[in-house]
Amino acid sequence: MPTAIDLFAGLGGWTKGGRNADLNVLLAANHWPExxxxxxxxxxxxxxxCQDLHQANWADVPKHDVMLASPCCQGHTKARGKAAGNPQHDNSRSTAWAPVQNAEVNRPEFAVIENVPEFMDWILYPAWADAMQRLGYALAPHIVDCANLGIPxxxxxxxxVCSRSKAPLHLQLPRYQHAPAREIIxxxxxxxxxxxxxxRAASTLIxxxxxxxxxxxxxxxxxxxxGSGLTGRSLDRPIxxxxxxxxxxxxxxxxMRMISADEAMAAQSFPKDTLRPDNHRLTMHMTGNAVPPLAGQRIIEALKVAA
Known part of the structure; x- marks a missing residue:
């Protein structure tokens, strides 16, 4: 069974997806104790x-075939809500160098780095891509709407997708039928x-x-x-x-009510038996940061076919 590690593992979307795709996830790392x-x-x-991955000793990481990583996206996303160039976002963007450091030490055959598409607009992205290529990796970016992978x-x-191959590895991702929001509400x-x-706010009433x-x-x-402007969204389409x-x-x-933490987790394709905090805000924070497990699984399954 191929082995993997999960960096910036959070609630475990990559880990769950990897295991469902028959990867043996040896290690999960994250700086956040909760x-x-x-x-x-x-x-x-x-x-x-549990550590700041800027400070990791990558020689202590078990050897692995696949590196899965989700560096912080807050410094890249259009929804960040703060002006560009502030130190907090500069620091979050720097987490992208941790997978490069691991690749230099452990040289896994494959890596899949998940982030927002704006990651490639980062002023240091050309340097990041050059570093991975100098380590022997061909890069194949895939911008995917997870709804097309069957996520509601x-x-x-x-x-x-980073691969130690001569040419970039472009995945053939099947397009799945969209799952409607009514399935999770x-x-x-x-x-x-x-x-x-x-x-009640006037915009809400509108x-x-x-x-x-x-x-x-x-x-x-x-x-x-x-999102959805000044209207709603049909329950017959994904949320x-x-x-x-x-x-x-x-x-x-x-x-009316806000969606529950359980509904948010279902929208992310986490199984119902996933353990989570009782605290709503903490669960929403972890859930919103996560890779949808089913999306992770289908990306990895396509990678195994392409490889």
Whole structure:
């Protein structure tokens, strides 16, 4: 069985997807103690390292065939909410060098780096790509809407396939039927509140009105931020991108609520038996940062075919 490591492992989307694709994930590493705790609870037979990967001793990492990595995306994404060039985002972008350092020491045959597509707009991306190529890797960027892999969520992400081959390895990814949001919404669960109540934002009421006109009494809509404009989104299509903060609301007649942490995890394709914190905000943060396990699985399965 091919072996792998999962860097910036978070809640374990890459690990779960890798295992479902028959990879033996030997090690998972992350700097955040809470993420390591819950990754450990779900993957007790994996070695765990809780540390800043800028400081890792890569010689201590078990030899592996595939490196899976999701460096911080907050410094690249258009939704970052802070001005470019601030130190926090400069520091988050620098996490992308950890996979390069591991590649230099351990030289796995393959690496798949997941991030937002804007990763390739980073001013240092040419230097990053040059470093990987100098280490003997051919790079094949794949920009994928995870909905096309059967995830009940529109989530556009970059999967950079790095291979120790003469030519880049371009994956043949089947296009799966879209999974509708109604599959993940439980209308019998959650805390519902009246739509018409004091303090409700005018933009929310406009979205509800427009959503009703288009989709009837039941639909989802963005509650915070943008997305779908000033209308809702049909339950017959995937939900929009799950982020680290509450964003999506569910409307049912004259009541509404935010989607639950369990629904967000289902939108990310985590199995129902995945262990998670009781804390809603913490779970949403981990979930919004995760690689959808089913997307990871299908990327790795395509990699094994191409290899």
């Amino acid at each position: 993420a390591v705790e819950w990754h450990t609870r779900n993957n007790s037979d994996t070695i765990h390292a 969520q529109h989530r556009e992400r970059l999967f950079m 439980d209308f019998d669960a959650g805390k519902w509140s009246p739509i018409n109540k004091p303090g 979205r509800v009105k427009n959503g009703r006109e288009r989709f009837g009494d039941r639909f989802v809509m963005p509650y915070y931020g943008s 929009g991108t799950i982020t680290t903060l509450d964003r999506w609301a569910v409307v049912d007649g004259d009541t």
